[in-house]
Amino acid sequence: MAPQTCAICQKAKAMVKRPKTGEQICRECFFYVFETEVHNTITQANLFKPGDRVAIGASGGKDSTVLAYVMKMLNERYQYGLELFLLSIDEGITGYRDDSLETVKRNQQQYDMPLKILSYDELYGWTMDAIVSQVGRKNNCTFCGVFRRQALDRGAAMLNVDHIVTGHNADDIAETVLMNIMRGDIARLGRCTSICTQGEDTIRRSKPFKYAYEKEIVMYAYFKKLDYFSTECIYSPDAYRGHARVFLKDLEAARPSAIIDIIHSGEAFEVREEVKATQRVQQVCQRCGYMSSNALCKACTLLEGLERGMANSGITDRARKKLDAEGPAPDNLRTIPFFKPPSGGPLIAIESVS
């Protein structure tokens, strides 16, 4: 096959075929269009204002590594005026998270950004290793998901940031749309495609890579020689998401626009008023102050089950009744520190770049 010339600059040899458009472009033009599309996503959604403190949820994986690199570059190139931080959650998974945190620590040096690592152990008193040894490998992802969400918000509050950005890409969002359809979770369908979400008193979260294809993120990381970590979580057989992912990749192989088309389908679902009415009103957890739709937040419920040796009480109603029958929670029960939403000035000292 004769080498193709770049469709944009008409000079250099084409090296990438863009999945979104089929365009054949050179390496330099690829960098430029990738970065510019992320910039356009950010400006069209008005994600930031000058002076915002923004935490990048950093796992050491490809998406968040590329996100940190691109956020730093765009912040300088277009003078967003943001103060950027790296925020990592240490779930306490030996042989997985400890290695990926080493990558994040290198990113801290490479990108010259302050890093905060918050662990499940310090927040909840339980590592994922300890949780798995008690609950087994069936519901462990439920614990991890609930604990991670709250840990990210709490880490962000400690950094006193206004905003968390995460590396969720177009493929991830399309996958979530498919899963919500298959589960009949229409209420979540519209929400999962929104670029920015905000609860009652939680910190804004957004996804600057909402329209970035996974293929382009990986190509970008490869051509830029970015340092990222890639291994599957050792406890993560989220089989359902795995099937959705394989199905999506098959669709993409047949028709690359499938990913964007699915996102647009999710966006087009308007949640009707009577469906919205069944969503519960937000309140604050009596025990830890985190936002919750019940008297106790999910994390406090799960933690109480762990502490009282009945881990399933946070998962099934039957186990919950059994726990309630044993009486109220003891006074000396380990609880999560009370949640303080951010309010001027960092609440804790952060590790700065040495």
Place this chain on the structure above:
Amino acid sequence: MSTDSNTMFLKIEFGGGLELLFSNQRSHRITIPSTVPADNNTSVTTKDAASPATRPADVTYLLHHLRDHLLKEREELFMENGTVRPGILVLINDTDWELEGEGEYLLKDGDEIVLISTLHGG
């Protein structure tokens, strides 16, 4: 570079977690025959490949060779329907293989092939 015109020398690089299926080793240097059986059978020798049904070695043959000789576990995570599983990116001398004819690209001595999984966590 190979001195023998019946074989060629290739540099293979795995990334994105794909190396975990290949003895957790990212870089491999391999030698494959220049002419290969049309049915992608990788167990016959170069001499046997002089039989009638042969073709020049291409990337499709290389994928079969990697599966049969280098892969250590879970071949279903590497190949599907005679090609790489969807979600694995292939670069030929740093160019997206979709621009080079994918599996039909005819290999040359000294080519560098990079295979990256996009399926591992973000």
